[in-house]
Amino acid sequence: MFRTNTCGELRLANVGQTVTLAGWVQRTRKMGGMTFVDLRDRYGITQLVFNDEIDANLCAEANKLGREYVIQVEGKVAERSNKNTNMETGEIEIIVGKLNVLNASLTPPFTIEENSDGGDDLRMKYRYLDLRRSNVRSNLELRHKMTMEVRRYLDSKGFLEIETPMLIGSTPEGARDFVVPSRMNPGQFYALPQSPQTLKQLLMVSGMDRYFQIVKCFRDEDLRADRQPEFTQIDCEMSFVEQEDIISMFEGMAKHLFKTIRGVELKEPFLRMSWDDAMKYYGSDKPDLRFGMKFVELKEVFDGKADFAVFNEAKYIGGICAEGCASYTRKQLDQLTDFVKKPQIGAKGLVYARVQEDGTVKSSVDKFYGQDVLQDLKEKMNAKPGDLILILSGPDVMKTRKQLCELRLEMGNQLGLRDKNKFALLWVVDFPMFEWSDEEGRLMAMHHPFTHPKDEDIPLLDTDPAAVRADAYDMVCNGVEVGGGSIRIHDPKLQDKMFRILGFTEERAQEQFGFLMNAFKYGAPPHGGLAYGLDRWVSIFAGLDSIRDVIAFPKNTSGRDVMLDAPSTIDDKQLDELNLKIDIKEAE
Ligand code: ASP
Numbered sequence: 001m002f003r004t005n006t007c008g009e010l011r012l013a014n015v016g017q018t019v020t021l022a023g024w025v026q027r028t029r030k031m032g033g034m035t036f037v038d039l040r041d042r043y044g045i046t047q048l049v050f051n052d053e054i055d056a057n058l059c060a061e062a063n064k065l066g067r068e069y070v071i072q073v074e075g076k077v078a079e080r081s082n083k084n085t086n087m088e089t090g091e092i093e094i095i096v097g098k099l100n101v102l103n104a105s106l107t108p109p110f111t112i113e114e115n116s117d118g119g120d121d122l123r124m125k126y127r128y129l130d131l132r133r134s135n136v137r138s139n140l141e142l143r144h145k146m147t148m149e150v151r152r153y154l155d156s157k158g159f160l161e162i163e164t165p166m167l168i169g170s171t172p173e174g175a176r177d178f179v180v181p182s183r184m185n186p187g188q189f190y191a192l193p194q195s196p197q198t199l200k201q202l203l204m205v206s207g208m209d210r211y212f213q214i215v216k217c218f219r220d221e222d223l224r225a226d227r228q229p230e231f232t233q234i235d236c237e238m239s240f241v242e243q244e245d246i247i248s249m250f251e252g253m254a255k256h257l258f259k260t261i262r263g264v265e266l267k268e269p270f271l272r273m274s275w276d277d278a279m280k281y282y283g284s285d286k287p288d289l290r291f292g293m294k295f296v297e298l299k300e301v302f303d304g305k306a307d308f309a310v311f312n313e314a315k316y317i318g319g320i321c322a323e324g325c326a327s328y329t330r331k332q333l334d335q336l337t338d339f340v341k342k343p344q345i346g347a348k349g350l351v352y353a354r355v356q357e358d359g360t361v362k363s364s365v366d367k368f369y370g371q372d373v374l375q376d377l378k379e380k381m382n383a384k385p386g387d388l389i390l391i392l393s394g395p396d397v398m399k400t401r402k403q404l405c406e407l408r409l410e411m412g413n414q415l416g417l418r419d420k421n422k423f424a425l426l427w428v429v430d431f432p433m434f435e436w437s438d439e440e441g442r443l444m445a446m447h448h449p450f451t452h453p454k455d456e457d458i459p460l461l462d463t464d465p466a467a468v469r470a471d472a473y474d475m476v477c478n479g480v481e482v483g484g485g486s487i488r489i490h491d492p493k494l495q496d497k498m499f500r501i502l503g504f505t506e507e508r509a510q511e512q513f514g515f516l517m518n519a520f521k522y523g524a525p526p527h528g529g530l531a532y533g534l535d536r537w538v539s540i541f542a543g544l545d546s547i548r549d550v551i552a553f554p555k556n557t558s559g560r561d562v563m564l565d566a567p568s569t570i571d572d573k574q575l576d577e578l579n580l581k582i583d584i585k586e587a588e
Contacts, residue, residue: 003072008044012091014077021046021094022072022102024132025065026113035062036093039073042137047080047093048073054095061099068105068112068129074098124562127553139550143538146261147214150234150534153256157249159210159236164199166216170512171197172448175219178229186579192218195531197448198516200237201488204527205519212236214534223557226480226536226547230555234537236485237529243471243487246528247427250483253532254425254475261541264423270475271426278428279398283318283405285431288479289424291417293320293408295401298391301377306368310349314393316400321381322411325388326354333364340392340407347403351391355383363389409479418478420543425477433457433468434501442503447472449498450516451486452528458494465501471528482537485530492520 003022010019023041030036033052038045050062065071075096084090109125110118112132123130130136151161170177173194180190193199195217203211213235221227238246251270258264271289278287281294298317302308311317322328328336333352340347353363353374361374381389390407394400412418433453434443445451447470453461457468471487489495495517499509509517535547548554555561575582 006043007039007041007046008088010046010077010089010092010094012079015079015092017077018074019077019094020072020074021048023070024105024112025067025069025071027067028062028065030063033059035059037062037065039071039094040132044088046089047084048075048096049078049093050096050099055097058096058099061101062096065101066105066107068108068132069101070103070105072100072102121556121562124554124556127563131552136549139538139542139544140552142261142542143534143550146257146538146541147534149257149260150212150214150253153253154210154212154236157210157252159212160208161213162203162208162211163213164193164196164203164215166192168193168199171195172445172512173197173217173219174444174448175221178218178220181578181580183577194219195233196235197450198513200235200529201450201516201524201527202519204237204239205522205524207239207525209239210237211529223555223559226539226545228535228547228551228555229559231547231551232534234483234532234534235529236531237527239525239527241487241526241528243429243473243528246485246487246530247473250475250485250530250532251427254477254482257537257541258423266423266425273426273428274430275428275432275469276430279401282408283401283403284479285428285474286476286479286481287426287428288409288412288418289426289476290419290422290478291412291415293322293411295320295404295408296381298377298380301373301380302369305373308365308368311365311393313395314400315395316397317391317393318401318404319377319381319389319391320404320408320411321383322388322390322415323384324386325411325415326356326386328352328354328388336390336407336410339410340403345403345406346399347392347394347407350407351393353377353389353391355385355387355389357385359385361389423477423540425475428474428476429472430454430469431472431474432466433470433472434465436466440503443501445498445502446470447484447486449502449513450488450495452489452494453498461497461501473530475530475532477540480536480540481533482540483530483532485528487526487528490520490524490526492517492524495520 004019005021007021007023021039023039026038026040026045028035028037035050037048039048050059052059073096075094077092078095080091080093108129109122110116112129114135116133167180167190170191171194175194177191182188182190196213196215200211215233215235216230217233218230220229255266258266275285278285295318298319302311302317304312337350340350351364353361355361355378360371361378363374383389392400392404432446435446437444443465452471454469454471460468474481474484489498535550538550539547542550
């Protein structure tokens with residue numbers, strides 16, 4: 001037997017047993033005539049002891065072990081005199097009788113311990129070593145556990161796990177496609193799926209009834225901390241359902257995950273918030289409800305009450321009330337002003353008002369407004385003595401709300417209100433069907449073009465499409481969109497109309513989605529679905545901000561895999577076979 005036990009399982013009860021372990025040398029310490037080795041594997045760390053007085057040769061061998069050498073040892077489990085209660089195996093050690101070096105190792109480029117001294121780039125270049133660190137590895141263990149629970153839940157509900165192809169045509173999720181040239185079809189390209197959206201809808205036409213897949217999706221977008229060019233979705237679709245059926249099925253799954261993974265029993269139904277309210281009160285379609293500071297609209301408080309052009313000309317004035325923050329110093333307020341003026345946020349300035357102990361209000365616009373207006377403000381904001389009111393205004397309602405959203409989140413951070421161990425879940429519902437794109441100069445589908453409009457809004461498709469709401473829903477946890485979906489159109493005529501509103505000519509719609517429209521002519525059941533972002537779920541459960549830490553081999557913010565050095569050029573022969581010529585434009 002190569003090993004009798006792992007490095008994480010021996011306890012006091014095993015004392016006296018002869019065991020064989022194998023693993024990596026995390027570190028060695030020499031103390032007098034004794035050499036101690038921390039032996040590591042996936043399961044934990046066990047202390048090995050070599051005693052010079054018992055076997056000088058063996059001890060000399062042990063002293064030659066370098067970090068990350070792979071070894072096998074045989075020895076006796078003994079009770080430790082110096083117990084380490086921080087380690088699961090900390091009550092025992094192995095008095096080694098035999099040592100077998102299985103493989104040597106170069107000195108690793110960074111310390112492979114919980115707190116590594118390696119910078120990000122180095123750890124990514126040597127990701128296989130980084131993954132030996134228990135905190136990184138435990139993220140993957142968590143991920144595994146979650147996917148097992150997802151499968152268990154969906155299987156118990158009658159879902160079939162069905163794979164769909166990776167080499168397909170374009171799928172409309174609003175990002176750029178990654179494309180793959182076809183050697184056998186010169187000049188033609190596959191697109192990698194942005195999601196299996198159309199395929200899962202075809203599976204519903206096939207009568208599969210309930211489908212799921214834990215599937216890679218590819219989107220060529222500019223990257224941010226919570227984005228990767230390839231990421232994993234728990235993709236689901238169901239037939240003969242209404243919005244409520246889907247919401248209850250997948251709320252059930254979220255509850256199942258919380259219970260099995262975190263031991264948290266979520267009893268209440270999740271909050272529902274309309275998209276309109278989410279934007280009005282939080283300036284975001286993914287509000288972080290771990291804390292309050294709901295927006296209050298203040299246009300009528302200030303309108304025309306003074307000669308203050310900034311407010312008089314603003315289309316929107318909104319405020320948040322930061323409890324107990326009236327003591328913020330001038331410097332702190334200046335920093336908040338700088339924060340909202342950052343180009344990424346883009347506000348012109350910040351107005352603040354402190355409610356003093358005697359109830360009077362002192363503000364940065366005192367020279368314009370008297371106490372009457374400021375008292376009105378206090379009342380509207382429901383502010384108490386000691387509170388700080390922060391106000392933004394601007395010519396564009398949505399833009400100003402988004403700026404106020406950033407300020408609210410920043411205050412949440414500053415006040416420690418965004419606790420990683422607290423979970424605030426909700427469904428955002430009643431999304432608009434379309435959003436206007438300045439870039440494209442046309443309406444775009446807010447979710448995707450297959451989303452069903454609300455029945456009662458269908459007549460508006462002809463008269464006022466921008467007012468049409470969709471049977472679409474997102475699940476939000478702690479300000480992160482963890483999933484989203486919709487009821488789909490199953491009527492080919494309605495689908496055709498939708499394409500027309502979205503600016504597709506008949507030919508283009510036919511060319512891109514003819515297969516789906518055709519399928520709908522052969523008895524498509526009413527259907528709908530949703531996709532959860534697996535990476536995001538895992539990072540939330542792991543208490544991490546970035547999804548990179550829950551992916552075994554992630555890409556950096558330029559979309560590069562620095563370990564594989566991909567993407568890379570290909571040689572001329574390969575280009576030739578693919579009938580491709582490279583013509584890189586000089587950067588402007
Ligand atoms: N395909 C959608 C997405 O990737 C999810 C869905 O509508 O089921 O966002």
